[in-house]
Amino acid sequence: MSNLPKADELASKIDYMPPKGDWMDLPLEIKEGRYCYASNPKSVEYVGLPNPRSWNPLDDDWKLPENWQEIILNGMRERLDRFRTFKVFMDVCVRCGACADKCHFFIGSGDPRNMPVLRAELLRSVYRGEFTKAGKILGRFAGGRKLTLSVLKEWWYYFFQCSECRRCSVFCPYGIDTAEITIMGRELLNLVGLNIDWIATPVANCYRTGNHLGIQPHAFKDMIDFFCEDIEEITGILPEPSFNEKGADILFITPSGDVFADPGTYTCMGYLILFEYLKREYGLKVTWSTYASEGGNFGFFTSHETMKRLNSKMYMEAERLGAKWILGGECGHMWRVINQYMDTMNGPEYQKSHMETPVNPITGTVFEHAASTKMVHICEFTADLIKHGKLNLDKSRNDNIKLTYHDSCNPARGMGLLDEPRYVIKNTCNHFYEMPENTIREQTFCCGGGSGLNAGEDDELRMMGGLPRANAVKYVHEKHGVNTLGCICAIDRAVFPDLLDYWVPGVGVTGIHELVGNALVFPNEQERETDLRGEPLPGKEDE
Amino acid sequence: MKALYSLFLVFALVVVSVLGAGAMEWHSLFGTVIPYAAFLLFVIGFCMRVVNWAKSPVPFRIPTTCGQQKSLPWIKHSKIENPFTTSGVVVRMLLEVLCFRSLFRNTKIDLRSGPRLTFSSSKWLWLGALAFHYSFLIIVIRHMRFFTEPVPGFISVFDAVDGVLQLGAPTIYLTDGIFLLAIAYLFIRRLVVPHMRYISLVADFFPLLLILAIGITGIAMRYFVKTDVVAIKELTMNLVQLHPVIPEGIGVIFYVHLFLVCTLLVYFPLSKLMHMGGVFMSPTRNMASNNRAVRHINPWNYPVPVHTYAEYEDEFRERMIESGLPVDKQEGVENV
Numbered sequence: 001m002s003n004l005p006k007a008d009e010l011a012s013k014i015d016y017m018p019p020k021g022d023w024m025d026l027p028l029e030i031k032e033g034r035y036c037y038a039s040n041p042k043s044v045e046y047v048g049l050p051n052p053r054s055w056n057p058l059d060d061d062w063k064l065p066e067n068w069q070e071i072i073l074n075g076m077r078e079r080l081d082r083f084r085t086f087k088v089f090m091d092v093c094v095r096c097g098a099c100a101d102k103c104h105f106f107i108g109s110g111d112p113r114n115m116p117v118l119r120a121e122l123l124r125s126v127y128r129g130e131f132t133k134a135g136k137i138l139g140r141f142a143g144g145r146k147l148t149l150s151v152l153k154e155w156w157y158y159f160f161q162c163s164e165c166r167r168c169s170v171f172c173p174y175g176i177d178t179a180e181i182t183i184m185g186r187e188l189l190n191l192v193g194l195n196i197d198w199i200a201t202p203v204a205n206c207y208r209t210g211n212h213l214g215i216q217p218h219a220f221k222d223m224i225d226f227f228c229e230d231i232e233e234i235t236g237i238l239p240e241p242s243f244n245e246k247g248a249d250i251l252f253i254t255p256s257g258d259v260f261a262d263p264g265t266y267t268c269m270g271y272l273i274l275f276e277y278l279k280r281e282y283g284l285k286v287t288w289s290t291y292a293s294e295g296g297n298f299g300f301f302t303s304h305e306t307m308k309r310l311n312s313k314m315y316m317e318a319e320r321l322g323a324k325w326i327l328g329g330e331c332g333h334m335w336r337v338i339n340q341y342m343d344t345m346n347g348p349e350y351q352k353s354h355m356e357t358p359v360n361p362i363t364g365t366v367f368e369h370a371a372s373t374k375m376v377h378i379c380e381f382t383a384d385l386i387k388h389g390k391l392n393l394d395k396s397r398n399d400n401i402k403l404t405y406h407d408s409c410n411p412a413r414g415m416g417l418l419d420e421p422r423y424v425i426k427n428t429c430n431h432f433y434e435m436p437e438n439t440i441r442e443q444t445f446c447c448g449g450g451s452g453l454n455a456g457e458d459d460e461l462r463m464m465g466g467l468p469r470a471n472a473v474k475y476v477h478e479k480h481g482v483n484t485l486g487c488i489c490a491i492d493r494a495v496f497p498d499l500l501d502y503w504v505p506g507v508g509v510t511g512i513h514e515l516v517g518n519a520l521v522f523p524n525e526q527e528r529e530t531d532l533r534g535e536p537l538p539g540k541e542d543e
Numbered sequence: 544m545k546a547l548y549s550l551f552l553v554f555a556l557v558v559v560s561v562l563g564a565g566a567m568e569w570h571s572l573f574g575t576v577i578p579y580a581a582f583l584l585f586v587i588g589f590c591m592r593v594v595n596w597a598k599s600p601v602p603f604r605i606p607t608t609c610g611q612q613k614s615l616p617w618i619k620h621s622k623i624e625n626p627f628t629t630s631g632v633v634v635r636m637l638l639e640v641l642c643f644r645s646l647f648r649n650t651k652i653d654l655r656s657g658p659r660l661t662f663s664s665s666k667w668l669w670l671g672a673l674a675f676h677y678s679f680l681i682i683v684i685r686h687m688r689f690f691t692e693p694v695p696g697f698i699s700v701f702d703a704v705d706g707v708l709q710l711g712a713p714t715i716y717l718t719d720g721i722f723l724l725a726i727a728y729l730f731i732r733r734l735v736v737p738h739m740r741y742i743s744l745v746a747d748f749f750p751l752l753l754i755l756a757i758g759i760t761g762i763a764m765r766y767f768v769k770t771d772v773v774a775i776k777e778l779t780m781n782l783v784q785l786h787p788v789i790p791e792g793i794g795v796i797f798y799v800h801l802f803l804v805c806t807l808l809v810y811f812p813l814s815k816l817m818h819m820g821g822v823f824m825s826p827t828r829n830m831a832s833n834n835r836a837v838r839h840i841n842p843w844n845y846p847v848p849v850h851t852y853a854e855y856e857d858e859f860r861e862r863m864i865e866s867g868l869p870v871d872k873q874e875g876v877e878n879v
């Protein structure tokens with residue numbers, strides 16, 4: 001952990017005025033608190049990524065392979081040929097600056113190289129200098145640079161200061177997506193073994209055990225059993241979830257953060273309650289998998305290839321168990337991967353014949369829009385159940401909560417999942433307040449810890465990056481007395497408690513299915529005294 | 544500094560043409576050879592760039608969505624901002640290309656003590672860009688009267704509407720004024736807004752100044768330094784009809800104007816001005832967001848090493864059995 005300054009102090013340091021001189025001459029200073037530790041060689045080795053070794057970003061020598069320049073330039077050439085996005089985005093930016101003040105990391109730090117346009121220029125300048133004629137001949141005059149060690153270090157530092165949230169892309173007149181450029185940049189860095197541990201180790205863990213903490217199957221099951229006991233204490237009903245069960249209708253996959261870290265665990269209890277209710281009332285068979293027990297895909301932050309290696313488990317497991325379709329929990333980048341990559345990457349290779357276009361067996365709704373992927377978001381599923389009157393919900397159980405909702409970048413900007421969670425919220429909670437318009441829906445701000453940046457050691461970066469979001473929460477906190485932030489992403493649930501404590505003390509964090517779990521009334525359940533967190537329900541405080 | 548370089552470059556171009564077409568009287572070089580070459584380079588260069596982009600495939604469908612997805616039938620789908628069908632994409636692209644939709648969305652941020660962030664709508668860039676591009680377009684269309692005989696009706700209409708402010712002869716075109724204002728705004732913005740100055744390259748100032756110089760020489764020719772319009776029309780018609788003959792009596796200012804235009808044509812495909820073609824090629828905007836319903840194909844998709852369930856079970860079997868998790872193989876016996 002670095003020495004995180006007090007909130008006021010950090011805020012007072014923000015200065016949007018760029019420094020004098022040319023940005024290409026601005027020396028690189030790797031600051032404590034703004035970078036994540038280098039990857040543990042064991043993790044890198046486990047998944048066979050290049051150049052495993054221990055190294056320290058603060059050292060001069062990053063222990064790169066001898067021909068690192070060649071590797072990177074070849075890698076660039078290859079990617080220019082493989083991704084039209086990359087090629088077009090290298091060429092068409094007009095530096096209009098529309099994206100400049102849209103990045104939460106720039107807003108919170110004022111660091112000019114955090115302006116999306118400049119972040120992309122870090123790579124683009126090398127593209128011009130090494131790949132275009134004008135840049136090769138005219139060099140800096142044409143905005144070109146050679147790929148030097150300091151440029152490479154700059155890449156590493158700033159590509160891991162982008163949470164790949166794609167907010168900048170919403171405002172760019174050509175849809176230039178700096179996240180896509182960051183993704184390419186990270187792939188290139190990975191080719192010479194430059195990664196961060198908060199990504200590399202979860203990747204290795206997910207690959208081996210199925211979840212990012214490396215928890216083995218029996219312990220995974222124990223955790224969930226433990227939640228079930230808690231639920232029994234609160235409701236008198238003991239859920240009996242099934243694991244790795246062949247012939248279940250639906251395979252359920254959620255980010256493992258929900259199983260292992262508060263407050264995601266309460267969201268997990270919400271899922272368990274919902275499934276138990278559906279099983280008892282309607283005979284729905286849902287199974288969990290210990291093998292595919294991670295929805296979040298840390299490979300996405302490494303390379304397209306690593307993403308595929310982790311993601312294929314979902315289909316392989318659905319295949320093995322014979323599930324008809326997959327239901328996915330509340331997670332951010334998991335849904336980016338599912339929505340935009342999964343069906344393309346795995347295609348018929350892992351998604352075999354027997355899966356069907358998802359149908360909600362209880363309501364009969366056909367999820368046509370998921371006909372090919374065969375994967376439905378739990379908010380879509382629950383919203384559909386509520387709309388058809390299939391759930392008995394007592395909203396007043398959430399009356400202690402004054403809620404605002406954070407559109408998690410990936411589901412909001414990656415797929416446009418905006419109104420389904422709001423519908424669920426409005427049916428489970430009486431007090432709901434939206435944050436200001438320029439900070440929600442497609443214009444939502446990142447939590448500051450996305451794309452593998454939620455490590456302890458880069459807390460200053462996260463607090464800066466989370467400032468715009470926290471500020472909008474502060475606004476509704478002051479105006480409406482909002483005391484809880486709802487979200488549908490496991491990273492959010494991990495990042496926000498600290499972030500809000502820092503900028504807006506007094507606001508807690510909840511997943512949407514925690515609200516559902518609280519509000520759902522079983523026939524003949526015991527009268528609840530507390531919510532899922534063990535806090536007294538409204539009106540039960542004195543008893 | 545970068546703006547100065549650019550200014551110097553444009554100035555050098557003017558000097559070259561004044562010396563070449565004026566002092567040396569190389570009229571056929573400046574009046575025919577260079578324009579033909581420039582035009583060819585423009586067309587070929589433009590096509591090559593677009594083809595080059597098109598050669599790289601789009602492996603994944605990654606549109607930026609700006610509105611509600613299509614999902615449950617009773618949830619209102621944002622058909623244009625999050626298009627599910629090609630027609631949605633077409634409308635989205637039209638809005639982008641014709642109305643600069645994304646720039647319209649632009650906001651500006653303010654940080655006050657507290658800290659307190661506020662976001663306000665900021666439409667100046669949108670307005671400036673729109674004014675610049677549309678007046679440029681109209682000017683180009685108006686110029687078509689030099690290249691056509693008889694002049695098609697719609698060009699005359701443009702001409703008449705544009706010249707509606709009939710303040711003496713020759714008519715003053717509205718677009719000329721808007722054009723100069725818009726380009727001056729875009730240039731000054733780059734110079735005075737600190738972060739704009741910070742991100743700008745020579746390649747950002749140069750085209751602006753070049754286009755400005757084209758505008759200025761054009762306006763000068765029309766209103767101040769009289770040139771023989773009839774002779775110019777003769778020259779342009781000769782060019783179009785591919786029998787280049789240069790009439791007498793064309794002023795140097797025309798050659799300067801023409802030379803700058805030629806420079807722009809040659810520079811165009813080599814530079815960021817290709818955003819004109821690129822905007823149509825941007826996969827975040829020109830694809831339907833229907834990935835979950837329709838499979839998109841990645842042409843270079845390849846198999847990757849995966850961790851299979853069997854390997855997983857081999858590693859954890861004992862502990863799985865102990866905790867009551869079902870397994871596929873029990874002590875070497877297949878259990879189907």
Ligand code: SF4
Nearest residue numbers: 093095096097099172
């Ligand atoms: S908004 Fe787009 S074109 Fe403008 S500077 Fe940013 S990336 Fe470049």
Ligand code: SF4
Nearest residue numbers: 103162163165166168
């Ligand atoms: S993708 Fe997000 S974090 Fe990255 S540059 Fe754009 S706005 Fe910033």
